[in-house]
Amino acid sequence: MENEIDRWIKRSEEDFETAKANFKIRKYRFASFLCQQAVEKALKALLLKKTKKIIRIHDLVELGKRVDIENNYYDSLEKLTYVYVDSRYPDTSDKDYTLQETKEDLKIAEEVIKWIKKKI
Template identity: 30%
Template sequence: MRREAQLWLKASYEDLEDAKDALLRKRWFRAAFFAQQAVEKVFKALFFVIKREEPPKIHTITELYLSLKEQNFSLPTELEEKLYTLNKYYTVTRYPDAANGLPSEAIDREEAEKAVKIAETVINECEKTLKQQ
């Protein structure tokens, strides 16, 4: 695996750990944000492996995924649909205007736990492709 892909994958693992730590601290909005970041970074690792190029400097995980999908990478359909859920956490968890209030009040425990579970599952699926390289 290319060094760049390894770095993005390691960053993804770190964000997933931060998401889990945020759950323990009951910082639901932080858990959701780091879940989104973990998926964004594992997709960017895949760019080096699947597309053999640097990832675009975007944060929309559905756009990143669609670009990877053009190269015959795919997630199970039920997981693919959950990417749209994670997408919103890039802004809602950080900006009051996106959250229609305080970001810290925008996400509840159940939603945060789901976000972390989705991220963990996506990363596990992506690892299968990354580790073949």
């Protein structure tokens, strides 16, 4: 079980590193999407630790509830859940992701992943 948890965390870390790399080359939409992915995988690692199973959902708020995440993270999880759909499909939004928005997404991801790693 620990190996599987480690794999989820490793993928989370890879996604977060790739998000930062995309941010540096001003690919803000991709960077924000990868922030969502990194947090989702970290949450699933913690869920796996707590329940011994993975659920196939992408709603970070729901995943957060299932791992008893601290209340102050729920708004951030909601924001990144929106990014999951909005950043992927051209018919959901025509907005451009800005440097500031993506900086915020990177900060959210970093904080949430750090919290999760402490729990694992």
